[in-house]
């Protein structure tokens with residue numbers, strides 16, 4: 227399931243991960259959400275909603 231930043235619209239896709247954040251493809255949201263910071267606007271994971 228993808229997660230979307232409610233502030234800026236950035237989407238985290240676990241199948242892709244995020245190379246800019248050193249998050250490998252296949253990394254589940256649950257495994258990173260404790261420390262995830264939006265790479266675009268800087269909010270934390272509480273501002274993300276499932277797509």
Ligand SMILES: [Zn+2]
Nearest residue numbers: 231234264267
């Ligand atoms: Zn954002």
